[in-house]
Every structure is written in C-alpha cells, then in structure tokens.
Amino acid sequence: MERVWQELIDAGTGGDRRALGRLITRVENREPGWREAMKALYPRSGRARVVGITGAPGAGKSSLASRIAAILLGQGRRVGIVAVDPTSPFSGGALLGDRLRMFDVATAPGIFIRSMATRGTLGGLCQGARDVARILDAAGFDLVLIETVGAGQDEIEVVKAADLVLVVCVPGQGDAVQTLKAGIMEIADLFVVNKADREGADELVADIHSMLALRGERSREAPPVLRTCALSGEGVDLLVAALLERADRARSSGERAGARIREEILTLIEGELARAVRRRFAGGSRLEEAVKSIRDGESDPYSAAQAILETLEPER
Amino acid sequence: MERVWQELIDAGTGGDRRALGRLITRVENREPGWREAMKALYPRSGRARVVGITGAPGAGKSSLASRIAAILLGQGRRVGIVAVDPTSPFSGGALLGDRLRMFDVATAPGIFIRSMATRGTLGGLCQGARDVARILDAAGFDLVLIETVGAGQDEIEVVKAADLVLVVCVPGQGDAVQTLKAGIMEIADLFVVNKADREGADELVADIHSMLALRGERSREAPPVLRTCALSGEGVDLLVAALLERADRARSSGERAGARIREEILTLIEGELARAVRRRFAGGSRLEEAVKSIRDGESDPYSAAQAILETLEPER
Numbered sequence: 001m002e003r004v005w006q007e008l009i010d011a012g013t014g015g016d017r018r019a020l021g022r023l024i025t026r027v028e029n030r031e032p033g034w035r036e037a038m039k040a041l042y043p044r045s046g047r048a049r050v051v052g053i054t055g056a057p058g059a060g061k062s063s064l065a066s067r068i069a070a071i072l073l074g075q076g077r078r079v080g081i082v083a084v085d086p087t088s089p090f091s092g093g094a095l096l097g098d099r100l101r102m103f104d105v106a107t108a109p110g111i112f113i114r115s116m117a118t119r120g121t122l123g124g125l126c127q128g129a130r131d132v133a134r135i136l137d138a139a140g141f142d143l144v145l146i147e148t149v150g151a152g153q154d155e156i157e158v159v160k161a162a163d164l165v166l167v168v169c170v171p172g173q174g175d176a177v178q179t180l181k182a183g184i185m186e187i188a189d190l191f192v193v194n195k196a197d198r199e200g201a202d203e204l205v206a207d208i209h210s211m212l213a214l215r216g217e218r219s220r221e222a223p224p225v226l227r228t229c230a231l232s233g234e235g236v237d238l239l240v241a242a243l244l245e246r247a248d249r250a251r252s253s254g255e256r257a258g259a260r261i262r263e264e265i266l267t268l269i270e271g272e273l274a275r276a277v278r279r280r281f282a283g284g285s286r287l288e289e290a291v292k293s294i295r296d297g298e299s300d301p302y303s304a305a306q307a308i309l310e311t312l313e314p315e316r
Numbered sequence: 317m318e319r320v321w322q323e324l325i326d327a328g329t330g331g332d333r334r335a336l337g338r339l340i341t342r343v344e345n346r347e348p349g350w351r352e353a354m355k356a357l358y359p360r361s362g363r364a365r366v367v368g369i370t371g372a373p374g375a376g377k378s379s380l381a382s383r384i385a386a387i388l389l390g391q392g393r394r395v396g397i398v399a400v401d402p403t404s405p406f407s408g409g410a411l412l413g414d415r416l417r418m419f420d421v422a423t424a425p426g427i428f429i430r431s432m433a434t435r436g437t438l439g440g441l442c443q444g445a446r447d448v449a450r451i452l453d454a455a456g457f458d459l460v461l462i463e464t465v466g467a468g469q470d471e472i473e474v475v476k477a478a479d480l481v482l483v484v485c486v487p488g489q490g491d492a493v494q495t496l497k498a499g500i501m502e503i504a505d506l507f508v509v510n511k512a513d514r515e516g517a518d519e520l521v522a523d524i525h526s527m528l529a530l531r532g533e534r535s536r537e538a539p540p541v542l543r544t545c546a547l548s549g550e551g552v553d554l555l556v557a558a559l560l561e562r563a564d565r566a567r568s569s570g571e572r573a574g575a576r577i578r579e580e581i582l583t584l585i586e587g588e589l590a591r592a593v594r595r596r597f598a599g600g601s602r603l604e605e606a607v608k609s610i611r612d613g614e615s616d617p618y619s620a621a622q623a624i625l626e627t628l629e630p631e632r
Contacts, residue, residue, distance in 0.1 A: 035618050035622065038616070038618045039619055043613075043616070261610050261611065262598075264617045265603060265606055268618065268620075269597075269625055270590045272621065272622075273589045273590070273593065273628075274586045274590070277585050282582065287578060287581060287582075290577075295573065295577065297359070300354070301577060301581050302351050305581050306351065308585055309588055309589070
C-alpha cells in the first residue's frame with residue numbers, strides 16, 4: 001500500500017479526526033489505492049453495530065439520532081453518525097450538525113459526524129454508506145448510525161447497508177399507510193412512533209401493528225413498535241436497549257449476513273464495471289463514431305451500446 | 317423480431333392504448349427482444365418534444381402539467397405524460413391521474429399517462445424515462461411531459477432525459493436558494509414561479525434572477541423566469557409558447573444533442589453490464605464460495621469483487 005494511505009489509516013483509526021475525514025473522502029472518491037485501503041481496514045472492522053434510521057421528513061430522525069448518540073456517549077461508547085441526503089450535497093449534514101449541537105454532542109470526542117450525498121460517492125450511495133460505516137467501525141466506533149433525510153427509494157437502499165433498520169413515524173402525517181412508503185415495511189426491524197405525546201399516537205401504533213399483521217410474514221418475528229419523544233427524551237432509553245439487543249441478534253443471524261455479503265460483492269462489481277466503462281469509452285473515438293452515426297441517422301443508441309458491449313465481452 | 321413484439325409495436329403505435337401500455341411494460345422489464353423493439357422504434361421517433369418538469373413537492377407540477385396538456389390538446393396536439401415517483405411504485409401516477417381528471421383531460425384520446433417508479437425499471441430510471449418518451453414519440457405523441465414528484469437527485473437525473481427542463485418554484489416555501497436544490501440550477505432551461513398570485517412571488521422571481529446572475533455562465537443565455545397560476549390557468553398560454561419554442565431550439569443545438577446521445581450509450585452499456593453480472597453470478601457457486609470465504613474470515617468483499625472482475629476481463 002502507498003505510504004500516504006498507510007499514514008491516513010494509522011492516524012485516522014488512531015484518533016486523528018482530520019485524518020479520518022480525509023481517509024473517508026479518498027475512499028468515497030475511489031482514489032487510486034482505495035481498494036487496498038479497504039482490504040486493510042476490513043479485518044479491523046466487524047465490532048460496531050450499524051443501525052439505519054429512516055422515515056418521512058419531519059419525523060424527528062435527527063433529534064432521535066442525537067438523543068440515541070447522547071445516551072450511548074453517556075455509557076462510554078463512541079458513536080459515528082453518517083447523515084445521508086441524496087437530494088443535496090450540502091443541507092443534510094449541516095442541518096444534522098445544528099441539531100446535534102443543540103444537544104451538545106457534536107463536539108464530544110466520542111462522536112464523529114459525516115455527511116454523504118450522491119455526488120462524490122463514486123461507489124454508489126449504498127456502498128458508500130457501507131464503506132464509511134466500515135471505516136468508522138475499524139476506527140473503534142461502537143455504534144454507527146446511518147441517518148437519511150427522507151424516505152425515498154435511494155434512502156431505503158442506503159439503510160440496507162445497516163445491520164438493523166429503524167423506521168421512525170409520527171402521528172398527524174396523514175394515513176400511516178401513506179407515510180410508510182413501499183419497500184419500508186420489508187426492511188424495518190423496529191418501528192418507533194416519535195412525538196408520541198401527540199394526538200393520534202395510539203392510532204398510529206395500532207395501524208402499524210395491523211399492517212404488520214396483514215403482511216403476516218410467518219418467516220420472521222414481527223418488528224416491535226416503540227414510542228419515543230425525542231424532544232423530552234422519553235422512551236429513548238428503552239429504544240437504545242432494544243436497538244443494541246436487536247443489532248446483536250441481526251448480526252449473528254447467518255442467513256442475513258450471507259445475503260448482505262452477496263449483495264455487497266455484486267454492488268462492488270457493478271460499480272467497478274460502470275467506472276471502467278466511463279474510463280475506457282468516455283471521450284474516446286469509438287464512442288464519438290457511434291454518436292456521429294446516430295446523428296447521421298445510420299444507427300441508434302441501442303445498437304451502438306450493443307456493439308460496444310460486444311467488444312468488451314468477446315465470448316457473448 | 318418476434319411476432320408478439322411486432323404486433324405490440326404495430327398496435328401500440330397505431331392507436332391501441334392497451335397495446336401501447338403493454339409495449340412500454342415489456343421494454344421497462346427488459347424482456348427478451350426489448351432491444352430489437354427499441355431499434356425498430358428508434359427511426360420512427362425524433363418528432364416529439366420531450367419536456368421535463370421538476371420542482372419541490374407542492375409546487376403544483378401536476379396541475380401545471382395538466383394545464384399544459386389541456387392547452388396542447390386544444391391545439392390538436394397529442395400529449396404523453398410520464399409521471400415519475402422514485403419513492404413509490406404506486407402513489408405518483410394515481411395522484412397525477414386524479415389531478416388530470418380534475419381538468420377532464422385524463423380520458424381524452426389525445427392523452428396518454430404512464431407512471432414510472434424505480435422498481436420494475438430494470439434499465440434504470442433515467443433510461444427508462446428515455447425509452448418511454450421514445451415509444452410515445454414513435455406512437456405519434458407530439459409532446460411528452462416527464463413529470464417528477466419531488467426534486468431529489470434521482471429526479472434531476474430523470475429529467476435529464478428531456479430536451480428541455482422546466483423548474484417549478486412557488487413563493488412561501490422559504491428561502492429560494494433552499495428550495496432550489498443543488499444540481500437544479502445547472503439543468504434548468506426555464507423557470508416558472510407558480511401560484512404567482514401569492515405574496516412573495518415578486519421576491520422569488522427577483523431571487524431566481526439574482527441567483528442566475530451570480531452563477532453568471534457566459535456560455536449560455538440565462539433561462540427565462542415566467543409566472544403562472546396553474547389553478548386559474550393564468551400565464552400557462554405564454555408558458556406553452558415558450559416551451560414549444562425553446563424545445564425546438566434545444567433539439568437543434570448540436571452540442572447538447574451529442575452529449576445526450578453519448579450519455580445514453582454509456583447508460584445503456586452500464587445497465588447491460590449490471591444485468592449481465594447478476595445473471596451470471598447471482599446464485600452461482602463462484603459467488604457462494606466468495607461469501608463463504610468472507611464469512612470464514614479468509615477474504616473480504618473488495619478482494620472477492622476484484623477476483624470476479626478479473627475473470628470477466630482477462631486483459632485487465
């Protein structure tokens with residue numbers, strides 16, 4: 001491994017926060033040597049619990065994440081927070097930072113906050129979150145929270161990088177079935193009704209339970225539905241205990257671990273192939289000739305893509 | 317080409333709406349023969365103007381799209397609408413359908429509405445939108461509106477499939493700079509301040525102009541900023557005229573057309589490679605062995621991905 005990578009790894013996992021940030025950035029950007037760096041970090045990871053937090057905007061995910069972080073910090077644990085905002089490279093992290101400052105945890109030495117956006121994450125958002133969680137894990141953080149800004153399809157993909165997925169709902173956001181977007185039910189390991197002091201909280205809890213019953217997957221235990229009030233902190237202690245216990249169980253579940261590794265390998269391959277295609281063809285004469293013949297009405301993008309693919313895979 | 321494809325193409329482009337819907341579905345699902353079908357449709361496309369509409373949720377994009385559609389319909393044109401909701405496979409289209417029914421255009425024979433979501437669009441959301449627009453184009457629709465539900469990164473990608481991008485803003489959604497997420501400024505060809513009868517409309521128009529001035533790209537003319545009120549219909553006539561005129565200009569701009577073809581070829585290649593990887597390795601012994609050795613602590617996902625990649629590309 002190149003010396004600059006080795007130094008960043010040593011310093012970054014040794015407590016140097018700036019080095020840690022730079023290490024993450026270089027891996028996100030897929031700078032030459034990133035793969036060797038991740039290979040070196042991999043055996044040092046595997047201790048941290050990785051928890052994904054998702055839910056509709058305004059559900060109080062950031063407040064809840066900072067409450068959770070504060071409690072864990074009080075227990076002497078170190079917490080990494082990955083704030084993912086696929087819609088903007090700027091707002092997400094800043095907003096979360098503000099929220100955390102509110103609870104006086106942002107500057108604590110046991111907390112490390114990292115923002116992520118689609119741009120600049122060349123490995124894809126989900127693999128990006130996996131890589132960052134793994135680096136923080138190797139750097140000795142006990143728990144990594146991956147928090148999304150919204151609950152879109154991108155974000156559902158991102159929290160799949162976690163051992164455990166927490167879905168946050170709030171009363172008064174209309175029909176619960178509407179609030180819980182497609183795909184969320186399938187990935188939730190734990191539901192939290194936040195702002196549980198509000199009117200409609202009981203109904204929401206009941207709605208979630210009946211939706212879970214309706215789905216009626218016999219293959220796994222129904223996810224529990226907890227209540228919190230992130231502002232006052234009520235219920236967060238219980239939530240943290242449930243999270244830690246469930247994250248341990250999820251990690252030791254062999255089937256799921258296998259499926260996640262399988263998916264990660266395929267995602268890494270796809271990312272590499274996509275980058276290789278761009279490296280090889282973008283700006284090259286092969287592509288420019290194809291563009292010209294399409295503009296001249298002699299070809300079409302589908303034929304051009306096929307022809308280039310055939311040069312890549314002669315055995316097809 | 318297989319007979320079933322040929323029949324769907326003939327019927328679908330000949331006015332049979334059910335056949336058109338089925339044709340689109342089969343292409344979206346990348347069913348065997350999809351590529352030959354798109355090759356056959358390609359030379360019949362190229363007449364329609366494709367307009368992307370994006371903006372924050374609640375900006376009135378759907379109402380505006382249906383107003384635009386109603387005006388074009390009144391001019392004897394046929395309009396295709398592609399409603400994209402990356403967050404849900406269900407809600408987007410239904411909501412848009414409701415909205416259009418409000419204006420009595422949904423059932424008009426000159427209107428065809430299609431919903432799209434991330435799931436079930438195996439070619440990726442942006443290429444999916446391109447394919448649908450191209451099929452509608454070949455079926456004789458004069459204008460295709462690609463409307464997104466939100467303004468996330470996914471949706472910015474989607475509207476890149478259009479000749480022209482319309483960004484809808486509304487007064488009273490806070491700071492205009494906040495409303496216009498990163499990436500939107502770069503792709504907008506036309507801004508619309510909708511609900512322009514509301515307080516704050518003048519300030520919003522001014523804010524957009526100063527943002528555009530700040531950016532100060534000399535290389536291209538600043539996008540115009542129009543005002544509409546989708547509910548009353550005010551300003552929509554002018555918007556339609558501007559859209560038609562600008563879409564023509566955008567299409568005849570050679571540089572941009574070249575860039576779009578280039579991007580489409582690369583996207584098609586990436587999509588094919590990703591599907592090929594899944595077909596070839598998912599469930600296979602090569603992948604299962606890799607998973608096992610990672611779980612046994614003898615390897616890591618980065619090394620496994622690299623090893624599989626090397627089997628794919630021997631010359632690397």
